Amino acid sequence: MREISCKLLVIGAGPGGYVCAIRAGQLGVDTVIVDPAPPGGTCLNVGCIPSKALIHAAEDFHRLHALTPGITATGTVDLAQVMAWKNGIVTRLTGGVQGLLRKAGARLITGTATLRDGKTARVATPEGEVLVRAEAVVLATGSEPVELRTLPFGGKVISSTEALALAEIPARLAVIGGGYIGLELGTAFAKLGAQVTVVEAAPRILPQYDDALTRPVLARLSALGVRVLTGARAGGLSPRGALRIATDDWAEEIEADRILVTAGRRPRSAAAGIPGLDLDMEGAFLRIDAQCRTSMKGVYAIGDVTGEPMLAHRAMAQGEMVAEIVAGLPRAWDKRAIPAVCFTDPEIVSVGQAPGDGTLTGLFPFAANGKAMTEAREDGFLRITARPDTHEVLGIQAVGAGVAELAAGFALAIEMGARLEDITGTIHAHPTRGEALHEACLRALGHALHI
Template structure:
């Protein structure tokens, strides 16, 4: 058995793991990263990146299809489009391949040693890696667990055959004629919307009274309207029970207590994700847990000295950019820097149609802090840029303390609004007040003016509404 030693060992080369390893390498720390799959983790290979590629392709296809059907308000006509889905998937795969190579190159440039294989703990300082050509033992002064998360499987609908997770959905050979999506959260609706634009007959089954239950109704309603316009059937307060006899459909308990059978070529189960904490000897460390997650402090330290954990294995929000920020911080702590997790906000984006951005507290969450709050929104139907994009559905909303006008939260829903997430986050991190936003010149004509106008409206002197 070959043996290696290093100062820092990172288990998992997803966004958190590779960011941690690269930053550690930049700081001169002798670092090894272990990854069983390709670098980039779920986000790059079978999640964020490929799904956004598919969403973009679906948007482009729908635009041409609407023009061919005479539905374009812009006066554009086109021939009926055809879809070479294999080429679409190949284009998506090429993006992933290029980014894989980019991550591998960045790790190498930072002086990080990469080991391809599956890691398993011997103890808090030693890890065994099963590689294709043998076993490697690695001794480390510090270890970072960055193993990510996995799709949750329903006992009555195990993955296999027609029942697929988001991973298989992103690798389908053809667009299913009938797709049932179990779970009306962000993953299910992102993919369900894309396939609906490609021409699939999509039905969403959601156990909660409405889709996107993690958001308030004001935020989710524009998405619900768009789904109806796309012809997507949404069943709320409904429960997926089991495969229908013969496996050609899904048995569902409807909201009124009735039973229904939904025919489906594929059943996409997107009911959440769980931390990847099994299969690599974690039980040998006897770490303190917080439910299914590894418990950490404000420096991402676990209950065992020298063992850190970052990303999805540590709990919500399970977001790639949170993991990356944690990874960079841990690398600097190991290098001797004084760092602690003091982030005010972590933006969350739902790439539905229209997109959703939330930063900080919602109105209901802010009300529970005990402060009196001021909240107002500016609708995109009064925004010139949104009208020129023919996408006026949605708004930007601010939530602030009533006494000193410090912003507590910002939410928005609209076409392409994901790109405003940085501005929203920066405002909260800098402790901005409504007056700061109102006094900042926002370029015209842009959708960002909605942020300006929402602040003005909350101060009592909106200009354009």
Template sequence: MEELNCDLLVIGSGPGGYVCGIRAGQLGVDTIVVEARAHGGTCLNVGCIPSKALIHAAEEFHKATGFTAPNSLGISVQAPEIDLGQTVAWKDGIVARLNGGVGALLRRAGARAIIGQARFRDGKSVIVKTDMGEQLIHARRIVIATGSVPFEIPSLPFGGDVISSTGALALTSVPNRLIVVGGGYIGLEIGTAMAKLGSEVTVVEFASKILPQYDNELTRPVADRLEALGINVMLNAKAEGLNADKDRLRVTLGDGETTELPFDKVLVAVGRKPCTQDVGLEELSLRMNGAFIQVDDRCQTSMRDVYAIGDVTGEPMLAHRAIAQGEMTAEIVAGGPHAWDKQCIPAVCFTDPEIVTAGLSPEEAKAQFGETVTGKFPFTANGRAMTMENEAGFIRVVARADNHVVLGIQATGGGISELAAVFAHAIEMGARLEDIAGTIHAHPTQSEGLQEAALKALGHAIHF
């Protein structure tokens, strides 16, 4: 068995792992990155990137379909068609380019990359099974960055016509009838895209509302859009499993009655769980937080010189959180004094319209700081939103009443995801309402809604 030695071993090359490997290499740390499948992890291969590609293609097709009838823009086209197989091939091409890019960046930084399944032998060594045989890697420090996988319902195991988000992103034809189990962001993003491609979509959600992590103001425009697209949303409904013929989904409704829904595909999107199986965690003595690995503000586990980053450490399970943790951990391994001190982690839901949150919600802000002020500006009063036919939604700013320090910014609207960094930057830098209101915002842009929301909170909105 070949034996290798390194200062840092990173297990997993998703957004957190590969960033950790690149930064460590840049800092002169002798680094090996082991990845079981393909560089980029869930986000690049079967998550963030391919889902946004599908969402984009679906939106373009839906727009073209709308131009077959008289419309306010005066654009007229013949009935469009879509070859989903070609769309998937285009998506796969993007993924392949990014895969290769990650590998090149690791090499340029001086990190060694190995494709193989890693399994702990102890807290300082790992056995990696590769196509060329087994390798034993000894490391001074180890970072666990193995990510997450879709959560599977025991009564609806993946297989056949029951698919996960991974399977949904690989479909080469649009299912005539798609049932989405789960009304969270993954289910609604993919469900909305499929509806725009022509699928008859039904969402089965166990809770009393869609997107339970967001307040009703933010989700109402999304609910209205789902209805406009003809998506049937069943709330307080529990998916029980398939019938005997495996062609209908049995659902228990809130009143206790049951019904059976016909389908071509069932997408189960009820969350994700940490990918910690088959990596030999039982050989370590890690303190766990349920199924997740517990870490401190330096991503240190309960074992010295063993770190964990990204989805395996729990919520929020977001790629950009993993990236920030990966970079920070590399700095720590190189001897830096860094610790997690982020004021907020922005979150984006790529529904139609999109939702962005950064910092505290109005309820959270009031609970922590007492009296607050809130300003909201609707896109119905924004010229740029009107010209893009994106008038649904708003921007909302929450600040302390005593000193006007901004505590949270939320928004929903078309293309609003591109303002996520602006929202987070304001909170991270400790901006006050006066800072945002006094900053010249380019006209005409949707970002003017942020300035107007701050002005509204100060009591003197100009355009609303």
């Protein structure tokens, strides 16, 4: 067995892992990163990036049939060609990550790691086993789709991974789960021509967001012909292959060519021999401190395996921080807010605190925004929450077409401790959707101009 030594071993090359390895390499830390799949993890290979490509393609096709008055067009969908284009984007990005790792001096090993203890791991590679000895280890094993006992994956029952590799558009698609993954993909396939039914056990879709933010999404789903069943439980398949669903009051069977199960994701905390380390846990997640240290000295954990929010950008920030800690720099987790973006139609962005008792709130509807009018997408609004005494911004939320691109500005305002007056004193370009932030702040201060 070949043996290699390094200062830092990163297990998992997803967004958190590869960022950690790149930053560690930049700082002169001898780094090895291991993953059986191409670098980028779920997000780049079978999640964030390919799903956004599919969403974009679906929107392009949908707009051919819902264009500005006076413009007509026709078109067809070759899903195989769309998927090939999507795969090309993934290949470019995974190749780019490999190049960045090489440039930083980090060694990438394609294989499956199994920890022997907190400083050594066996890696099964196509060329044979490699024993890696390290001074520090970062666990970045990520997460995986939750499988339902009554609907195990296989045949017509698929996860988001298989949904992003379909060669044909299913005529009838049932989506189990009305969270962001199910609604993003369900909306995309509805725009591509599928008859979509969403089954959600909670009383409403996107239960992590407040009702005001989700109402425009629900209205848009209805306009797209998507049937949404809330308070409904998915059972197994009937003898003829139909999906059984039930509420407290009724039951029915839904005919579906594909059944997409998006019932959440679970951490891979049992992967890579992690249980053998006997680390402290918080439920199914690894317990970490403000520096992403686990209960074992020299072992760190980042990303989805450490808990909510299970977001790629959180993992990236953690990975960068841990690399600098291993390099001897003074770092700790001091993020005030982590943006959450739902790429439904319309999109939802939430950063920081939602409105509550004792907070100051300003809301501006996109129906009063010139740019939204010119795009024929006036649904939604932007809302800001602040302290009533100091006017410090506590949270910003928005629902509307294209609002995902405003997320960075929202997070920046909160991270820098901006006050409402700081934002109103900033000249916002016209005509843009970003003007809604200026107007919402003016409204919170009691002197709105355009509403």
